[in-house]
Amino acid sequence: GAVVSQHPSRVICKSGTSVKIECRSLDFQATTMFWYRQFPKQSLMLMATSNEGSKATYEQGVEKDKFLINHASLTLSTLTVTSAHPEDSSFYICSADGQGLGTDTQYFGPGTRLTVL
Amino acid sequence: LAKTTQPISMDSYEGQEVNITCSHNNIATNDYITWYQQFPSQGPRFIIQGYKTKVTNEVASLFIPADRKSSTLSLPRVSLSDTAVYYCLVGSHYGNNRLAFGKGNQVVVIP
Numbered sequence: 001g002a003v004v005s006q007h008p009s010r011v012i013c014k015s016g017t018s019v020k021i022e023c024r025s026l027d028f029q030a031t032t033m034f035w036y037r038q039f040p041k042q043s044l045m046l047m048a049t050s051n052e053g054s055k056a057t058y059e060q061g062v063e064k065d066k067f068l069i070n071h072a073s074l075t076l077s078t079l080t081v082t083s084a085h086p087e088d089s090s091f092y093i094c095s096a097d098g099q100g101l102g103t104d105t106q107y108f109g110p111g112t113r114l115t116v117l
Numbered sequence: 118l119a120k121t122t123q124p125i126s127m128d129s130y131e132g133q134e135v136n137i138t139c140s141h142n143n144i145a146t147n148d149y150i151t152w153y154q155q156f157p158s159q160g161p162r163f164i165i166q167g168y169k170t171k172v173t174n175e176v177a178s179l180f181i182p183a184d185r186k187s188s189t190l191s192l193p194r195v196s197l198s199d200t201a202v203y204y205c206l207v208g209s210h211y212g213n214n215r216l217a218f219g220k221g222n223q224v225v226v227i228p
Binding site (some may be wrong): 110 | 149151153158159160161162164165166204208209214215217218219220221
């Protein structure tokens with residue numbers, strides 16, 4: 001149980017294009033999902049909190065118009081990197097809150113490697 | 118977000134018990150302590166979670182003293198595949214469960 005998937009696992013795009021990343025909780029419902037970014041040899045950095053049916057809450061310094069988050073259902077949150085540039089190249093990881101399973105645990109997806117050329 | 122502090126790295130020989138410490142002086146009353154394991158280019162994997170005293174599951178034990186300002190993750194008889202970065206985090210639903218990842222502890226298991 002508590003499986004979170006991400007799609008795609010890897011994406012390469014040209015500078016200026018937009019890229020959408022999906023995060024799904026496969027066997028449980030998640031009112032809250034989180035999006036993280038991780039650069040090489042660094043820790044995970046929380047970007048935003050995604051709440052089903054409401055606007056996402058962004059961490060300080062994260063541009064909400066650049067990183068669009070939609071949490072349309074209890075099992076799906078999407079992150080769209082708009083007008084991507086090479087500095088947006090990173091490993092993007094989502095997690096789903098396990099409250100629907102009665103736990104205080106976050107369950108993480110496998111990550112999406114974004115490379116912007 | 119509550120901060121955690123861990124040693125940057127540690128080495129251990131295969132078959133030994135590994136104890137990884139974490140300091141969380143600003144832990145709040147409602148916060149749980151959760152440990153994750155991360156391999157390169159993968160998402161973090163849940164290891165164990167606790168609130169106080171001792172918690173044990175099939176892969177690890179978690180020791181939390183009475184003041185809860187620190188915790189120790191114990192991995193029994195490590196193998197080469199346990200080489201990974203280990204993160205401890207504190208958080209709760211009352212804080213919307215937002216987690217602040219520290220730098221983590223790179224554990225290298227040596228043959």
